[in-house]
Amino acid sequence: MPAESELNTGVLLFLPYRALENRVFAALAEAGFDDFTPAQARVMQRIGPNGTRLTELAEQAQITKQTAGFLVDQLEKAGYVTRIPDPTDKRARLVCGARKAWEAKEVADGVVAEVEKEWEEHLGKRRMKQLREALTLLREITDPWA
Amino acid sequence: MPAESELNTGVLLFLPYRALENRVFAALAEAGFDDFTPAQARVMQRIGPNGTRLTELAEQAQITKQTAGFLVDQLEKAGYVTRIPDPTDKRARLVCGARKAWEAKEVADGVVAEVEKEWEEHLGKRRMKQLREALTLLREITDPWA
DNA sequence: GACAGTAGTCAGAGGCTCTGACTACTTTGG
DNA sequence: CCAAAGTAGTCAGAGCCTCTGACTACTGTC
Known part of the structure; x- marks a missing residue:
């Protein structure tokens, strides 16, 4: 699907989105937060104030729970999040922002x-x-x- | 950077963009175009009617020319593009949509x-x-x- | 014609994402 | 209550994407 003369709304939405994301990332790196990646950020962004389950993070980020688990592992190692047992379900853990x-x-x-x-x-x-x-x-x- | 109560403009832009991209991808797969990936599509999208140089594709997609080359290789194998010599520069080749x-x-x-x-x-x-x-x-x- | 710059490739490494298979726990229905 | 079905999360393996660094071939300038 090669280029066209008239820009569709999708591209129009994407351009400013990417510009904003680039700016945020540059500023974070500048401020010393250079030890996480865009993919990790997209997961981290979705952590609620009281912690969020892995499965929920995965759904909202539209990735598999395996991938989400992989990314949360990195974030945990880098000190951005912690995992605590979910008091309401022994299978689950809550991913919390540090x-x-x-x-x-x-x-x-x-x-x-x-x-x-x-x-x-x-x-x-x-x-x-x-x-x-x-x-x-x-x-x-x-x-x-x- | 965990969730917030008020959505910022970035997220607001991203949501419809992703919804549109998902729809397009699903429809393409439905129509039998299931042998290319989103990353390949983002490069293919930028090919002009008369062909475009690899370096230019890379710049516009904001990826390195190595990555662009890798993706164009796949597209070429899958029959979506061809590469022809650039008549104005013996170093360059034009990536053309098939x-x-x-x-x-x-x-x-x-x-x-x-x-x-x-x-x-x-x-x-x-x-x-x-x-x-x-x-x-x-x-x-x-x-x-x- | 030497030199700086540009187009593209090769090699290697690491990060992201998926599918499939599995364990542990919860929920549902008889 | 208990068996069956479903859900939360992990492990293993594979493939794709992306990068940095180093390189060749060609172009343009002085």
Whole structure:
């Protein structure tokens, strides 16, 4: 499926997404958080404040639980997460973010806010609001966990 | 960087992008185009009508030329592309889409159109137009090849 | 014509992801 | 209660993707 003259909405969505991700990653590396990978980050991102089960992380990241387990292993070794037994189910464990993860999140959030501000300056307040509104609405039919 | 209550614009962009990509991939597999991978597709997508150099494909896909070469090798074996000498530079070769690639593109384009229609129905014509407008504008500051 | 730069390849290593098979535990239904 | 079915997670093995570093061949400049 080679290039076309008119850009489809998919590419249009992907371009700013990638630009943002690149910025966040560069900033995290700059701040010393250079010991995890994009794949690990995509899992870590989905850990809830009280911990999340491996299977749930896998589903939301759309990867197999084996892959999720592999990635969480790395994150655990690097000190970003810990695993504690799930009190409600002896088979399960809860993956919890460690202090290091929340510190990284603060850096990431800062960059996201910065980039969003740049976008708002470029688009204007009104169009930025429309963009977020449309995307939020779109989530209803594109996000299985909405 | 664990989960948060408010979704940032990055996630909001990613969700529909992934949904669209999943749909396109499923449809291609359904139509018999099941012998290439997402990574190969992301390179193939960037081949121009008159062929494109490996280095250029690599830059636009944001991968190294070694990786691009690896992926083009697979695509060539699977019959999606051919490589012809670049008449203007004896070092270079042009990667060209084969008939099979253009056929796959037709299927992909069909699905994209279908999904875009669904989105338009969900958002309404006005908001869909605003979405594309905002994204196109955003491309100016997020796409190095804009 | 020497030299700096560019197009592409080769070799090696590591990371990501999958399928299939398995253990341990939970839930369901008789 | 207990047997069967289902779920959480792990282990093993394979293949794909991606990178860094080093290299050849050619181009363009001075």
